[in-house]
Amino acid sequence: MSEASLSVIIPAYRAERTIARAVASAFAxxxxxxxxxxxxxxxxxxxxxxxxxxxxxxxxxxGASRARVNGSRRAKGTYLVFLDSDDELVPAGVRRSVGVLAGDPALAVAAGTVIGTSDGVRRRRFPVRYRPVTTRTLLQRGFGPWPPAAQVVRADAFRASQEIDPAPLHPRFADDYEALIRLSMVGGVDVRDDPTCVYSMAGGKSVRNARAAFVAKEAVRAHYAQHLDIGITPMTEAEISAGAHARLARAHSHSGEWVGCALEWVKCAAANPVGGFGKVVSRVRRQIGWT
Known part of the structure; x- marks a missing residue:
C-alpha cells in the first residue's frame, strides 16, 4: 500500500441491501x-x-462506535473514512479532502458538505453549518455539523484520539459526535463548501430513536464539557422533546410523508411552545422560499 493511502471503514448491521453500493462508492x-x-x-x-x-x-x-475502532485497528491507510452502510462517498470531494490533509500536518480532519437524499433520486445539498469547528464550538453548539462520511481523518490522529482522557463513552447514539469532539482535541478540523458524501436522510437509528439520540448527545456534551471546563447550556427536557419531534418531521418531509411531517411539527410546537413554534415558522419559510 502506498505511503499516502486511504482506508474506508464501514460499520454494518443488517445492511445486505445497501452495503454493495457503499463499498462501490468507496473504491470509486x-x-x-x-x-x-x-x-x-x-x-x-x-x-x-x-x-x-x-x-x-x-x-x-x-454499536457503530466500537465497530469503527475495531476497523481502524486493522486499517493500513494513512487516511481513514468512516462510511455508514446506507451512505455513499462523492469521489471528487473525498480526493480533495485527502489533499487538504496531505498539505497540512496539523489537521486531524478535513471535511466537506453533505448531499441528503431519502429515495436515491431527490437530492438536497446542505451548506456548512458553522465555522470554526473546534472542541469549544462543538460543545457549545451542541451538535456535530456533519455525518462521519463527510470527513477524511488522519489515521494517526484517530488512534491518538482514542487514547486521551477522558475515556470514550462509546454511546449507542451520538457516537459520531463524540468521535469528532475527540478528534478536535488532538488536531485541527478543516471544513469547506464542497460535497463529500451522499447521506441517507430517512430510516437511520437517530431517526427511529430520535429522543434517545438527543439524550445521548447531551450526555456526551456534559461529559466533555465537565472534563475540559467549558461552559455549556444544556438542553431542557422541553427542548429535547421538541428537537426529537423536529427530527422526525424532517425525516417525514424528506420521504414525502406530508401528513406525518405536519403532525410531528405540531408535536414539536406543543412540546416547547416558544422554541418549537419558531422551528415550525422557520421550516415553513424555507419551504415557500421566504428566506
Whole structure:
C-alpha cells in the first residue's frame, strides 16, 4: 500500500441491501482498502460485502462506535473514512479532502458538505453549518455539523484520539459526535463548501430513536464539557422533546410523508411552545422560499 493511502471503514448491521453500493462508492473514491465491520448481523451483510470486494470482519453486536475502532485497528491507510452502510462517498470531494490533509500536518480532519437524499433520486445539498469547528464550538453548539462520511481523518490522529482522557463513552447514539469532539482535541478540523458524501436522510437509528439520540448527545456534551471546563447550556427536557419531534418531521418531509411531517411539527410546537413554534415558522419559510 502506498505511503499516502486511504482506508474506508464501514460499520454494518443488517445492511445486505445497501452495503454493495457503499463499498462501490468507496473504491470509486480511491480507497486502497475497504473494511466492513459486520456488527453481529443476522442477514447476508458479510457475504454481500465480500462479494463487493471488501474485507469483512465480524464482531459481536456492540454499536457503530466500537465497530469503527475495531476497523481502524486493522486499517493500513494513512487516511481513514468512516462510511455508514446506507451512505455513499462523492469521489471528487473525498480526493480533495485527502489533499487538504496531505498539505497540512496539523489537521486531524478535513471535511466537506453533505448531499441528503431519502429515495436515491431527490437530492438536497446542505451548506456548512458553522465555522470554526473546534472542541469549544462543538460543545457549545451542541451538535456535530456533519455525518462521519463527510470527513477524511488522519489515521494517526484517530488512534491518538482514542487514547486521551477522558475515556470514550462509546454511546449507542451520538457516537459520531463524540468521535469528532475527540478528534478536535488532538488536531485541527478543516471544513469547506464542497460535497463529500451522499447521506441517507430517512430510516437511520437517530431517526427511529430520535429522543434517545438527543439524550445521548447531551450526555456526551456534559461529559466533555465537565472534563475540559467549558461552559455549556444544556438542553431542557422541553427542548429535547421538541428537537426529537423536529427530527422526525424532517425525516417525514424528506420521504414525502406530508401528513406525518405536519403532525410531528405540531408535536414539536406543543412540546416547547416558544422554541418549537419558531422551528415550525422557520421550516415553513424555507419551504415557500421566504428566506
Amino acid at each position: 473514491s480511491g480507497a486502497d482498502e475497504v473494511i466492513v465491520v459486520d456488527d453481529g448481523s443476522d442477514d447476508s451483510t458479510g457475504e454481500a460485502a465480500r462479494d463487493a470486494g471488501a474485507v469483512c470482519v465480524r464482531q459481536e453486536n456492540g
